[in-house]
Amino acid sequence: MDEMTFAARVKATGLTPKPEDMPKLEALVRDMDRAAALVRGPRSYAEEPLSAFRLPTPSR
């Protein structure tokens, strides 16, 4: 990830990390990007996210 690109990404978030925070933040984001790549790719449209909500059944 090049320095300018990461700085632009940070700016887009509205966050203002300290300059000394930037290398550690960039490392964390690089790891997050690597993790995100694992969940991309082909999936059936029918795959539900776990967060699909369930309404309680009415008590009778």
Added chain:
Amino acid sequence: MSDPYFMTIAEASALIRARKLSPVELTRIFLDRIAAYDAQLNAYILPLADAALAAARTAETEIAGGHYKGPLHGIPIGLKDIYNTAGVATTGHSALFRDHVPDADAFTVALLREAGTITLGKLSTWEFAIGGASFDLPWPPARNPWNTAREPGGSSSGSGVAVAAGLAMAAMGTDTGGSIRGPASWCGISGLKPTYGYLSRRGILPLSPSLDHAGPMCWTSEDCALMMQVLAKHDPLDAASATVPPVDFAAALGGDLKGLRIGVPRHFFETDLTCEPDVLAAFEASLEVFRALGATVTDVTLSPLGLFTDVNGLITAAEAYAIHREWLQKTPHLYGERGRLRIMAGAFVTAADYVNAQRERTRLVQEVTAVMTGCDLLLMPTRQMTAPELGGYDSSAGASLTRPFNMTGFPALSVCNGFDRNGLPTSLQIAGRPFEDHLVLKAGDAYEKATSYRSARPTLSAPAAALAAN
């Protein structure tokens, strides 16, 4: 009688019920011990001596009047400082929430008060339950009682320390990626992350609502069962709270484990990450104990541990950032570095990646569910290593043996299964099927009673020596 501060709930409650042990005297003993020893451990952010003694006097009067409520009546406990307490600051160990005084108790705190527990105080945590041991927060990090230069684990660090060191008979923790089981592991105690939805999350500062679990941390699995007896109640105001028939957790304990089928995802700790040799040796010895108790042991295969870990990390980061975004944009200086950066990283998770992480999670739940049709429990080490140097542990780095059970929501218990060559506790993780927490606790209890590790406690420095060393 053993030292009262090292008694289990099961031992103390029998004496309290028989009126051979006074809740007031017991509370004084713990408060005196906190005053003498906590300067070297930093387990407590805020001891609550006056309120504790008042609650103890009430308990004593109730019991003397024939109104004994049950095994938690008169038992001194501590609360991780992300549990809301009415009229008492709940800080999240953060300057941001230094003046946060809730109007009401968390649902679980209210249940514990109704059961007659005595709240000794609010306990240290990693800032907002994420990051790691930090030295740039308003309060110092907790220290491991087995070696105060070592990590106690986190984020329920004060809870693990207080229970192991005899500064509370039990404590409440929370667990989003291992925050109950991690400190239970490194402090050598028992800590249960219950099934998702078994315990209410309402009134607990959230980190990642779809992964957050409340749970008990005690010296023994039996004590965790006694806590669960009170805590496992439906909360109609927590959207995730389950409605399941009540279980007698204490009655489920005892007997042998004949016919119990244990699965071991050996690749988790033999190839997916590297375990310390002493941790591996303790684990293999633990399997022998379970075989001797009548269980059968078979290897099973799941997705790579790194996948569970990474997807958990994505979800945690995204959900935590959603909660903290306004504060991080406006007052980032009120966070410590570790918490600030970990939560900020969630700003970079896209909505599509978050949703796909939750879709992958569905697949992982189905996979573990299918594997557990062939076994009743999964066993593995809780942590691949014993406690590292304080401040040197990065909870975001590498694969985690605890996160699979936050991802799936299945119950998982950490118990002490020995000590390494440096005298630091090793640990065993026992995971079960949803709402079979009683079986997980039965296995932990049987293991603890078949071994001798519950008889060893950490030796603390004399109070004067500890003060001189500072």
